[in-house]
Amino acid sequence: MNNLVNKMDENMKWLKRENEVLGSGMRLPFFPLVIKEAKGEFIYDYDGNKWIDFLSSACVTNTGHAHPVIIDRMKEQMDQLVHYNPAYASHENLIALSEELIRITPGNFSKKVTYGLSGSDANDTAIKLARSYTRKSKILAFSRSYHGNTYGALSASAVSLPMRQNMGPLLPDIYHIPFPDIYRPQFKTDNESERCIAAIKHILETVCPPEEIAAIIIEPIQGDSGVIVPQQAFIDELKQLCNEHGILIIADEVQTGFGRTGKWFASEHFQLEPDLTVMGKAIASGMPLSAVVGRSEIMTSWQPPAGAFSLAANPISCVASRATIEVIETENLTKRAQELGSYIKNRFRYFQERFGVIGDIRGEGLMLGIDLVGSQVSKEPNHSYAAKICWSCWEKGLFLTFFSGSVLRIAPPLTIKEEYLEQALQILEESFEDVTAGRVPDSVLDEIKGW
Numbered sequence: 291m292n293n294l295v296n297k298m299d300e301n302m303k304w305l306k307r308e309n310e311v312l313g314s315g316m317r318l319p320f321f322p323l324v325i326k327e328a329k330g331e332f333i334y335d336y337d338g339n340k341w342i343d344f345l346s347s348a349c350v351t352n353t354g355h356a357h358p359v360i361i362d363r364m365k366e367q368m369d370q371l372v373h374y375n376p377a378y379a380s381h382e383n384l385i386a387l388s389e390e391l392i393r394i395t396p397g398n399f400s401k402k403v404t405y406g407l408s409g410s411d412a413n414d415t416a417i418k419l420a421r422s423y424t425r426k427s428k429i430l431a432f433s434r435s436y437h438g439n440t441y442g443a444l445s446a447s448a449v450s451l452p453m454r455q456n457m458g459p460l461l462p463d464i465y466h467i468p469f470p471d472i473y474r475p476q477f478k479t480d481n482e483s484e485r486c487i488a489a490i491k492h493i494l495e496t497v498c499p500p501e502e503i504a505a506i507i508i509e510p511i512q513g514d515s516g517v518i519v520p521q522q523a524f525i526d527e528l529k530q531l532c533n534e535h536g537i538l539i540i541a542d543e544v545q546t547g548f549g550r551t552g553k554w555f556a557s558e559h560f561q562l563e564p565d566l567t568v569m570g571k572a573i574a575s576g577m578p579l580s581a582v583v584g585r586s587e588i589m590t591s592w593q594p595p596a597g598a599f600s601l602a603a604n605p606i607s608c609v610a611s612r613a614t615i616e617v618i619e620t621e622n623l624t625k626r627a628q629e630l631g632s633y634i635k636n637r638f639r640y641f642q643e644r645f646g647v648i649g650d651i652r653g654e655g656l657m658l659g660i661d662l663v664g665s666q667v668s669k670e671p672n673h674s675y676a677a678k679i680c681w682s683c684w685e686k687g688l689f690l691t692f693f694s695g696s697v698l699r700i701a702p703p704l705t706i707k708e709e710y711l712e713q714a715l716q717i718l719e720e721s722f723e724d725v726t727a728g729r730v731p732d733s734v735l736d737e738i739k740g741w
């Protein structure tokens with residue numbers, strides 16, 4: 291396939307200007323891309339280039355970019371009411387959306403909702419709610435988790451040093467416990483889940499008194515650590531530990547939610563009914579909105595303005611979220627995510643046989659991680675190969691990134707048409723051929739560093 295990406299002149303002009311004005315913490319070093327337009331499964335730049343989007347704005351645009359149903363509803367709403375601070379007045383879409391969120395979240399018990407603007411602030415809210423309800427302060431969080439960049443979420447996160455460096459004291463009373471990684475077991479045995487549970491119990495016996503723990507916060511499938519799927523047995527043991535000690539379970543479904551893994555929420559893969567479910571990203575197809583849905587008694591355990599944000603539950607965001615739920619249901623996108631996900635996994639199994647660099651293929655639905663290694667036996671992460679594959683795909687018209695150093699992130703919109711999925715997989719195969727044959731120079735590694 292010929293290179294679809296030709297020139298980058300206009301992009302570069304914009305980025306030069308941006309370089310003068312934008313701080314350094316916002317953007318991960320991948321591609322010199324300035325997006326002009328995005329529709330469906332495509333993104334477009336200022337130089338007439340077009341890419342198939344395999345990132346979906348990092349699992350934000352599950353319904354594809356600018357889904358017409360969602361856009362129409364937003365436009366109608368814009369003419370009626372742009373916003374009113376929800377601390378002072380309600381609006382119909384806040385109420386109707388809350389009913390919908392309660393309906394789709396796991397947990398067959400009485401629930402209520404509260405709103406924010408980002409996954410990070412929603413995780414802070416969940417931590418605060420757990421503390422205020424239980425009157426306990428300690429929180430357990432997992433190794434390699436990503437919960438966000440506000441202080442609470444950051445304190446719970448453990449995926450990357452740059453997030454935490456030089457931040458001064460983080461939130462106290464957060465303890466990190468091991469998350470099982472079957473492919474690269476931390477305990478170097480084949481009973482990783484059991485060993486992690488044993489390590490957690492050891493922490494409860496020696497450093498963190500269980501009766502002082504308010505909650506445990508978990509990504510049911512870890513995202514940014516490279517798509518790590520726990521075993522059912524691990525989740526079962528964890529539930530039992532929490533039951534035993536009256537510890538609440540907070541599921542951070544910010545990345546896994548809204549159909550991404552082939553279910554509404556990833557907790558459903560494990561029959562997990564979290565006390566609090568945290569959602570963001572895809573909740574409103576790109577409009578700023580986050581929510582915590584939880585047991586009524588927890589959600590009513592604090593007093594205003596403890597949970598108030600002036601810009602939360604914006605009517606246009608709420609309308610976008612209601613339309614997102616409708617689109618996911620009418621277009622059967624959870625089922626579609628499952629079907630396309632298994633299809634992609636099969637294609638990668640073929641690549642795995644053909645090219646010796648694929649160590650592991652994992653994930654659920656359309657949240658997949660392809661772990662690239664130096665050797666399938668020694669499993670050492672192959673950063674340069676991952677970076678080169680992504681660069682080669684970029685040059686051929688596929689927007690693909692990697693995380694955790696060496697894991698290709700496969701997360702197209704759930705609406706991606708088969709024809710373009712096929713085209714993307716074709717580009718990927720050619721990129722594997724090119725990188726294997728040494729046709730992608732080392733110099734690209736200076737451009738695409740990833741994270």
Ligand code: PMP
Pocket residue numbers: 408409410411413436437438439509513514542543544545546570571
């Ligand atoms: N939780 C998870 C699991 C996430 O993946 C992210 C974002 N990567 C966040 C929380 C933070 O969300 P936001 O960037 O919207 O604050």
